[in-house]
Amino acid sequence: MKRFENILFATQGLPSKSDALDQSIRLAASDNVNVSGLIAFPTFPNELQQYQQNFQATLQNNLQQDIDSYRHQNNLTEQQAPFPFAVKSSEQPAICIIKEAMNNNIDLLIKEAEPIKEGGEGFKAVDMTLLRKCPCAVWLHRPTEKPQTKRRVAVAVDPENTDEQQRALSLRLLELSRSIADSCDSHLHIISCWEYYLEHYLDNHAWIHVEDKQLSQELEKAKDNHHQALQALIAESGVAGDYVIHHLHGKPDDAIPKSVEESEIDVLVMGTIARTGISGFVIGNTAENILQAINCSLVALKPEGFMSPVA
Known part of the structure; x- marks a missing residue:
């Protein structure tokens, strides 16, 4: 796995079969880096304040039991796998998580994705806020019955970006996805879409x-x-190992979700297009459409220098 220095596991305390917690501890233990946790849940209204303390204690106990269970299953001591965590209530849990990441110099946020209805796609409000506004890498886990070694990893890249920051982002995406694939089924699926920009104007146009x-x-x-x-981008990235290229003709927001579904991808790695240095310019329309059309886990990166609009 590409090395991260400071990992934050965030949860809303909702019931979930996701292995986001396991992934957080496993990464931290294998790379010998810091990991911490945060339970962020909505503040109770005044008329229900009497229940908040007990609810908070339940969330804390449940997470501690999950941590202890993982340590026991993997023969790890508390010293080998320390996992300090905080419990905070907020009227805006997503902003609470983002501030925690910013205040502690987090470079990877891992969270179970908010549950969606069976057969549903995309990400819900809290997760979309994290994708739009959190400055660090965000890994949203979706439940899967596949064992780790059978999971499929894909990365979406655009090799024709002339902007230096966007090209650097594409290289980081390839490097990170390669390392994630190495911890899964080892086959990396590289997805890239092409179009001829005048194609739809010239094909069967009434006047031309x-x-x-x-x-x-x-x-x-x-x-x-x-x-x-x-090919030049892949060569520049230096990615090795097994990979297959999906060179698709069509719009990325249509072609990428279709390819992810057809290839039974479990983890998609992609960038969220941002104008660095301009607060609030976070996700481009194409990326937004892709995010709302997939039902796999997602690892999202922003370009270096991105400024979060969260104060």
């Missing part, structure tokens, strides 16, 4: 007639240029 042969040549040229750029 372009010969089919000429349009086909332009499409083939765009495809080849994109594929060459993708």
Whole structure:
């Protein structure tokens, strides 16, 4: 696994079969890095304040039992796998989690994704706030019955980004996804989409007639240029091991979720496009659409220098 220095496990205390907690402790123990926890739950209204203390104690006890159970199953002592955690109530649990990450220089936030209805897709309000506003990497776990060594990992990259920060982000995505795949089934699925920017204007347009042969040549040229750029990006990243390229023709917000479903991907690694240095510019429309169309676990990175709009 690509090394992170400071990991935060966050939970809302909701019932979940996710292995987010196990992942947090396993990463910290294997890489000998810091890990801490946070239970963030909504503040009770005044008329229910008498119940909040007992509820908070229950959340704390449940998490401690889960931590102790993991240590016991893996023959770890408290000294070998320390896991300090806090319990906080807030009217905005997502902002509470983000502030905890910012105040403690967290570089990886791990959380179980909010439960969705069976057959549902996308992420709910708290998780979307984390994806939009949390400055560090965010790993949202979804429940799966697959053992760790059978899980499939994919990464979505755009090799034709001319912006230096976005290209650097693509390289980080490839490196991180390679290390995650190595801890799973070892096969990395690299997804990238190409289009010819005038394709939909020129194809069967009432006022512009372009010969089919000429349009086909332009499409083939765009495809080849994109594929060459993708190969160059992969080579620059230095990723090794087994990987398969999904070079898809179409819009990313349509093609990527379809590819994830068809390939039975368990973890998707992708970037959230941000204008660094401008508070609040977080997720581009394409990334937002992809996030609302997938039902697998997600690891999301932002470009270096991203400024969270959370004070």
